[in-house]
Amino acid sequence: MTLFTSSRTFFLGGILAAGLSASVFAASPYEGRWALTLPNGGAGWLGIEETGGKLQGSILWGGGSVVPVQEVKVEGDTLKVIRLSKAKNPKTQAEEQVTETITAKATGDDLKLSTVKVKADGKEFAQGDFTGRRIAAIPAKPDLSKVKYGEPVTIFNGKDLSGWTLMNPQSDNGWSVVDGVLQNRVEKGKHHGNIRTDKEFEDFNLKLEVRTQEKSNSGIYLRGIYEVQVAETFGKPLDSHNMGALYSRITPSVAAEKAIGEWQTFDITLVDRHLTVILNGNTIIDNQPVLGCTGGAITSDETKPGPIYLQGDHTNIDFRNFMLRPVVK
Structure with missing residues (x-):
């Protein structure tokens, strides 16, 4: 499958490969790795980490690659993930920016999420609700x-x-x-x-x-x-x-x-x-x-x-x- 090119090495490997439990992540209830069930029933993934006092994230949305998101922030008890993409205007065929906002609330190891996309003209589309669950820590490396x-x-x-x-x-x-x-x-x-x-x-x-x-x-x-x-x-x-x-x-x-x-x-x-x-x-x-x-x-x-x-x-x-x-x- 060749849909997105990125050879970035993704985060959390050192921490999670050591087999530490989710309780280590004390700074935010959203830090860690989440298995997503997308609005269409497909498989997705979300990873959140803190680097230099700032949250960063990467996401997999159905097909393609794991890619970095534009912004991650927590407002009160709600996680917000911002993704930017390009889409063609059907009338002008020009590429225009699309902003997607994913919001999530955690209850223990479960997430309830929603997504909405906004076109350059401010019109909302592609709204949907979906779920996620925290991924258990990776076991120790097997012999x-x-x-x-x-x-x-x-x-x-x-x-x-x-x-x-x-x-x-x-x-x-x-x-x-x-x-x-x-x-x-x-x-x-x-x-x-x-x-x-x-x-x-x-x-x-x-x-x-x-x-x-x-x-x-x-x-x-x-x-x-x-x-x-x-x-x-x-x-x-x-x-x-x-x-x-x-x-x-x-x-x-x-x-x-x-x-x-x-x-x-x-x-x-x-x-x-x-x-x-x-x-x-x-x-x-x-x-x-x-x-x-x-x-x-x-x-x-x-x-x-x-x-x-x-x-x-x-x-x-x-x-x-x-x-x-x-x-x-």
């Missing part, structure tokens, strides 16, 4: 040498799409199996869909192979929440939107992708909200904490098991040789 795995679970039989379901039944299905390869082929003018496993998982190790096509832009969603990026980025500078990144959250430590058309190996481990990604034999994300859902997640609730889902709504992509081993608690 992966002591993690035990169960027997492999078959998620792709190499013959057909048994065990996989198109996530939106109204979408065009570009997925098929050819010579043991799970491939997606898109056609101009059609809206192609993502697919997911019927089975759901908690923590696991997942191995697979992928082959990019021209301008490939896909993703492997872990538990339907966290996207490991799959993209044709060979030869490009390191970025949190490149091959193997946790989309817009964790930038690979090295560029390990191969050239277009070559089969590439992924070895992905998710344990206690910590992610390890080995791409083509190179560890590019090393047991790092995951601070929240990524764009396109089916839920912002990180406590739930979920499917493996593959993004197919953008471009052509090939997958094969899946092997998933669940963690044994």
Whole structure:
């Protein structure tokens, strides 16, 4: 998914990765990380921190990236988050500024929020109410040498799409199996869909192979929440939107992708909200904490098991040789 470019390293990692509880945040009841359920039911995320005596924030609104907001302030018992964006005037086609104000009130670990956008002419639109819940502190970093795995679970039989379901039944299905390869082929003018496993998982190790096509832009969603990026980025500078990144959250430590058309190996481990990604034999994300859902997640609730889902709504992509081993608690 390539909708917004930012390689910023987001905050709260040091504090929350240490496993401190939410009670540490004494300055404001709004500091911390919040899982959002947006007005349309989609998954979102809000992070608030204090830096130099001033509140700052970043937000994920459905798809795309985690991005900084313009302003964060608390008035009485109410949080206000200001976002600025651009929109085309339908009459003049000129870009005009849109100001969105999100207000929130906390009751313990729960948020009640509302949003409204204001056009340059002062007209309000896109009003909506939604909810949020404080995200629990990230557990301590797991010792992966002591993690035990169960027997492999078959998620792709190499013959057909048994065990996989198109996530939106109204979408065009570009997925098929050819010579043991799970491939997606898109056609101009059609809206192609993502697919997911019927089975759901908690923590696991997942191995697979992928082959990019021209301008490939896909993703492997872990538990339907966290996207490991799959993209044709060979030869490009390191970025949190490149091959193997946790989309817009964790930038690979090295560029390990191969050239277009070559089969590439992924070895992905998710344990206690910590992610390890080995791409083509190179560890590019090393047991790092995951601070929240990524764009396109089916839920912002990180406590739930979920499917493996593959993004197919953008471009052509090939997958094969899946092997998933669940963690044994």
